[in-house]
Every structure is written in C-alpha cells, then in structure tokens.
Amino acid sequence: MNHPNILVTDSDGIVSIEISRRDKKNAITGDMYRAMSAALFHARDHHHVRAVLIRGQDDLFTAGNDLTDFLHRKAGDPSAAIPFLHLLSSFEKPLVAAVAGNAVGIGTTLLLHCDLVYAADNATFQLPFVNLALCPEAGSSLLLPRVSGYQRAAELLLLGEPFDAATAREAGFVNRVVAADQLMATALAAAQRLAALPAQSLAVTKALMKRPPDRSAIEAMDEEVIYFSDLVAAPAAKEIFSAFLGKRIPNPEKIHGRQK
Ligand code: COA
Numbered sequence: 001m002n003h004p005n006i007l008v009t010d011s012d013g014i015v016s017i018e019i020s021r022r023d024k025k026n027a028i029t030g031d032m033y034r035a036m037s038a039a040l041f042h043a044r045d046h047h048h049v050r051a052v053l054i055r056g057q058d059d060l061f062t063a064g065n066d067l068t069d070f071l072h073r074k075a076g077d078p079s080a081a082i083p084f085l086h087l088l089s090s091f092e093k094p095l096v097a098a099v100a101g102n103a104v105g106i107g108t109t110l111l112l113h114c115d116l117v118y119a120a121d122n123a124t125f126q127l128p129f130v131n132l133a134l135c136p137e138a139g140s141s142l143l144l145p146r147v148s149g150y151q152r153a154a155e156l157l158l159l160g161e162p163f164d165a166a167t168a169r170e171a172g173f174v175n176r177v178v179a180a181d182q183l184m185a186t187a188l189a190a191a192q193r194l195a196a197l198p199a200q201s202l203a204v205t206k207a208l209m210k211r212p213p214d215r216s217a218i219e220a221m222d223e224e225v226i227y228f229s230d231l232v233a234a235p236a237a238k239e240i241f242s243a244f245l246g247k248r249i250p251n252p253e254k255i256h257g258r259q260k
Helices: 030-045 067-072 081-089 106-113 140-148 150-159 165-171 180-195 199-209 217-231 235-245 252-256
Strands: 006-011 014-019 051-055 095-099 102-104 116-120 124-126 176-178
Touching: 006 030, 014 030, 014 180, 030 051, 030 081, 051 180, 081 106, 095 106, 095 180, 102 106, 106 124, 106 140, 116 165, 116 180, 124 165, 140 150, 140 165, 150 165, 165 176, 176 180, 199 217, 199 235, 235 252
Parallel strands: 014 051, 051 095, 095 116, 102 124, 116 176
Antiparallel strands: 006 014
16 A cells, blocks of 8 residues: 555545655556555455545646556556546545646546545646547546536537636536645545544445436435435434434444444
C-alpha cells in the first residue's frame, strides 16, 4: 500500500488516499493506480474503515493519466487504471473527493464514481479525450450524459475544453464549491459525518441508487423493501429507534459493531 506518490492514512474510520507527484502535476502511473487499488482493498476489507477520502493538495488534484505511460501503451496492453476504476465504481463504502487545481481526464471521470465531491474555487476540470485522439473512459460516456444531460456532456466531452468549478457544479458532479483553504476541512468533515452513520444502511442506499435507472418505480420499491425489511430488524436500527424513544444518544458500538 505504501507508494511515494500515493500517501495513505487510516484514522478515525477514514482512509485518505492522497495523490502526490507534484513535479508531474500528480499525473498517475500504473504503479500509482495499483497503490490506490491496494488502499481501496484495505478500506473495503477492514470493518473499522467507514469512508474513503480521495484527494490531492489544495492547489492540485491530478493531470490525469501519465502521458508517458500512454505513449508506450500498445493496443491490447492491460491498464492498471481499469481494475482501479472497477473497484471504485463498485465500492460499497462512501467515497468523498476533494478536488483543487487541475483535474484532467481521469481526474474528472473518477469523480463520477464518488458519492460526495467537493471542489475548490481554483479547480479546473477537463476531459480532453478527443483532443488527444482518444475516447472517454471510466464509464464517463454513460455517466456524464446521465448526470449532466446530453448536450452539456457533449460540450464537455467533444470540445474537451477546460471548465471551472462552478460549471462542474452546474454539470451536476460537484456537490459544493468552497474556498481552496477550506477544501480539505470541508471534505474531511463530510467523510467524518458519513463515518458516523450506520454502515450497512449507507451500503444498501448506495447499491440501490446505483441500480440501472431504466427500472420502473415499482421495481425500485420492490427491491428497496427487501433490504428495508432486513435493516429495520437489525441491531443498528433498533438501537437508533430505542435511543430516540428513550431520549438518549445512540451507542455507537451497537450501531457499528465492535471494532476489529
Ligand atoms: N503525464 C505526464 N506528465 C505530465 C502530465 C501527464 N498527464 N501532465 C503534466 N505533466 C508533466 C509535464 O510534462 C511537466 O514535466 P517536466 O517539468 O518534466 O517538463 C510537468 O508535469 C509540469 O507540467 P506543465 O505542463 O508545465 O504544468 P502546467 O501547470 O503548465 O499545466 C496541465 C498543467 C495539467 C494543464 C498540463 O500539464 C497538461 O495539460 N497536462 C496533460 C494533461 C492530460 O492530457 N492528461 C491526460 C488526460 S487523458
């Protein structure tokens, strides 16, 4: 999990994954994707981890995939980005991203897989796939039109021009824009709030929201009720109900289970 350009911490229920390769604008190499995957596996497999924060620094997120790696890639070569993106896309625990400065290519598309995205007012996003004679990756050809609407996604993906944090917020994949010096504190506070909530309910809620959107409301209700009826009978919910009725604070150990 240790990599000089991927700084991982695990504390207070939050795994923080910091991209840190500043001399190359945090461009991500194959080894860096593998280190981020290792950190996600660690977060996934440890009960005490309840949220993940993905970040750069307060003036830089990432210039995207390392272009030297792209230069040497041959058709059909495996990419370490793919397993990382699969893991991210199917990640059951909450994912929070803190974005500042440049967020190019995968620096923007990975955000489409995060649950809460906070951007600094100095953030600049760009999806220059066509400009690089490539095409969208990370599921962005599906997810961006879904979140932004077709024409807005087409503008961002076809023209590939840089856009600011306010535009990203209007496009629907940034929750909030904050001053750069408030970014990390804002994102960490959100991760802390998520980490304090019942983990199973968060996981079920994520899974339900990520189901294919072409289901009918009846299908969605039917599926929700399967999970709901288990959750309503589980110890976490019982503790929260009784705490409310007993006018006391819920016991976190009964909500989260014993820490390993
Ligand atoms: N891959 C590899 N190296 C990169 C890189 C990338 N994606 N992005 C930046 N770098 C390197 C530059 O080559 C330069 O290295 P050098 O100092 O050894 O010459 C260093 O990082 C600084 O980059 P520079 O372009 O001088 O910084 P800038 O602040 O003027 O511009 C960007 C920042 C992000 C706008 C610009 O670097 C850029 O457009 N990078 C390419 C982004 C891209 O196309 N990513 C792939 C998306 S699919």
